Amino acid sequence: MTTKNTTINIVTLGCSKNNVDSEVIAAQLQKMGCEVMHNSTRNTDIVIINTCCFIHDAKEQSIDEIFIHAERKKQGLVKKIYVVGCLAQRYKNDLQELIPEVDAFYSFVELHKLFKLDRFDLLNQHERLLSTPSHYAYLKISEGCDRSCSYCAIPLIRGKQVSKPIDTLVEEAKLLAQSGVKELMLIAQDLTYYGMDLTQHRDLEMLLRRLAQVDGLEWIRLHYAYPIGFPYEILDVMNEYSNICKYLDMPLQHINEDILRDMRRGGGGMQTYKLIENIRNKVPGIALRTTLISGYPIETKAMHKELVEFVKEVKFERLGVFAYSLEEDTPAYPLGDPIKTSEKNRRVEEIMSLQEEISLEHNEKLVDKVMKVLVDYEEDDFYVGRSEFDSPDVDNTILIDKKQKLDIGSFYPVRINQADRYDLYGSVIKPNKEA
Numbered sequence: 314m315t316t317k318n319t320t321i322n323i324v325t326l327g328c329s330k331n332n333v334d335s336e337v338i339a340a341q342l343q344k345m346g347c348e349v350m351h352n353s354t355r356n357t358d359i360v361i362i363n364t365c366c367f368i369h370d371a372k373e374q375s376i377d378e379i380f381i382h383a384e385r386k387k388q389g390l391v392k393k394i395y396v397v398g399c400l401a402q403r404y405k406n407d408l409q410e411l412i413p414e415v416d417a418f419y420s421f422v423e424l425h426k427l428f429k430l431d432r433f434d435l436l437n438q439h440e441r442l443l444s445t446p447s448h449y450a451y452l453k454i455s456e457g458c459d460r461s462c463s464y465c466a467i468p469l470i471r472g473k474q475v476s477k478p479i480d481t482l483v484e485e486a487k488l489l490a491q492s493g494v495k496e497l498m499l500i501a502q503d504l505t506y507y508g509m510d511l512t513q514h515r516d517l518e519m520l521l522r523r524l525a526q527v528d529g530l531e532w533i534r535l536h537y538a539y540p541i542g543f544p545y546e547i548l549d550v551m552n553e554y555s556n557i558c559k560y561l562d563m564p565l566q567h568i569n570e571d572i573l574r575d576m577r578r579g580g581g582g583m584q585t586y587k588l589i590e591n592i593r594n595k596v597p598g599i600a601l602r603t604t605l606i607s608g609y610p611i612e613t614k615a616m617h618k619e620l621v622e623f624v625k626e627v628k629f630e631r632l633g634v635f636a637y638s639l640e641e642d643t644p645a646y647p648l649g650d651p652i653k654t655s656e657k658n659r660r661v662e663e664i665m666s667l668q669e670e671i672s673l674e675h676n677e678k679l680v681d682k683v684m685k686v687l688v689d690y691e692e693d694d695f696y697v698g699r700s701e702f703d704s705p706d707v708d709n710t711i712l713i714d715k716k717q718k719l720d721i722g723s724f725y726p727v728r729i730n731q732a733d734r735y736d737l738y739g740s741v742i743k744p745n746k747e748a
Contacts, residue, residue, distance in 0.1 A: 319347045320357040325444060326375050327365025329500050331398060332444050333453045334435050335363045339442035341428055351444035359393045364400035367467070368638035375400045383414035395419065395427060399470045436477060439485050446689060448722030449496035449705065450489050454482055454520065458502035460539065463577045463645035464606065464637065467502055474503065476511050483523045490529035495722065496687060497524065498534040498704060505538045518546045525554035531724065532556060532687070534704055538563040540588055541579040548595045558701040559596055564604040568623040569616040572609055577644065589627055600702035602631035607664060608657030609637045610648035617660050624667055630675055631708050632668045634661045669734045676732035683742060686711050686727040688719050698727070711737045
């Protein structure tokens with residue numbers, strides 16, 4: 314790779330963990346003298362595509378993106394194409410034959426070749442060139458996963474859990490805060506298992522206490538908690554520190570005990586109900602986000618109905634649903650994919666239609682209340698912001714009228730005037746940035 318003044322566009326697909334990887338790669342390339350940009354529409358010398366293959370749709374999106382840039386290379390609009398990430402990790406040999414226009418596919422252990430270094434470990438790099446707006450960032454606290462969920466290929470791709478030491482994470486958080494980051498979102502395949510590989514016990518509570526004391530961090534948000542063996546002590550920290558958002562992203566996948574058993578998730582329906590009740594009692598007003606899988610191979614119509622009733626009863630503040638995706642080499646692969654795609658999609662739509670009603674019900678209760686809102690960006694008619702109960706890209710937004718000029722990346726007190734299914738509308742009640 315030519316380094317001096319080479320222009321590079323990093324195209325990132327998939328989850329927020331991929332975003333962090335791309336930011337680390339970008340920082341390293343920038344150190345080498347390259348001009349690096351994220352998801353740019355500019356023509357550049359090199360395109361690096363950071364791929365995802367978590368589910369079938371993600372694979373298709375990644376492959377489609379590679380083909381787009383392969384065609385651009387034929388047209389002389391790009392000189393070189395490199396592919397990294399999960400798709401390259403899992404299907405490198407197949408892809409080399411399928412798309413010869415790609416100059417190189419790099420697995421995670423081969424990334425050092427991209428930089429002509431002796432070694433390069435994504436997890437243990439501090440420097441990042443952010444792909445997010447400058448006022449928020451993701452903090453990946455561990456890599457890989459020790460769970461054996463039957464439907465998931467992540468352990469096959471990313472390996473066993475490897476946690477970053479607390480001191481390293483705190484130092485990274487300080488650097489981000491000094492650069493202007495005000496909101497930090499903690500991410501991992503299994504957030505609540507953090508530290509087990511380092512100290513043989515869960516250290517998320519200790520990590521949160523350290524991060525909550527970093528100057529400049531006004532919001533700290535938790536993503537991807539695992540329900541079994543949930544560490545209730547992190548809720549005490551949430552109550553103790555006002556800059557830890559009353560927000561928890563905890564994918565539950567299903568409620569039926571037979572499905573949970575077959576998924577190798579552990580626990581059962583009653584245990585899940587009790588967990589949710591305990592969390593809400595311990596942190597009043599918390600926003601719970603969950604993700605469900607619809608159309609798992611053994612899911613009957615009765616099991617689906619049980620899941621619908623669960624959603625109806627619990628009334629999650631935030632919820633997403635995936636149609637089951639058959640992934641080779643996973644424990645569930647021998648079950649096949651017996652439920653028709655149309656039926657899986659129907660079940661997904663049924664749950665999401667129900668969630669729209671639930672979300673509207675939650676939002677209507679917020680009318681006339683004043684909320685602390687972080688302004689993310691500006692549109693023609695509104696400023697678009699979020700409350701502590703909303704993560705970027707996946708949750709609700711608050712649309713603020715333009716009666717006064719607001720600064721992107723600042724907090725404001727906003728009175729909610731109107732509620733929609735996934736949006737709130739409001740006005741800033743003070744001209745300054747206090748909230």
